[in-house]
Amino acid sequence: MGHHTEVFVGIDVAKSRNAIAIADCEREGEVRFFGEVDAAPDAMRRVVQRIVDKHGRAHFFMKPGPLGTAFIA
DSSP states (O other), rough: OOEEEEEEEEEEEEEEEEEEEEESTTTTOOEEEEEEEOHHHHHHHEEEHHHHHHHHEEEEEEETTTEEEEEOO
16 A cells, blocks of 8 residues: 555546556646556556556646546546
């Protein structure tokens, strides 16, 4: 289990793979590229659970698209 911090998770959504980055909540917080993940629902569910387990609280955002920015919470 991780050290439980609050992070923001950005998801660049594509048809087959999603790119994910994680940013610390502090003003000078570090931004890290998490990697690319298969866009299948099961794969995304696993990676979201892994991020939440490690950081405790995560705010998820998707890049703006034709419908605007999505806040997933």
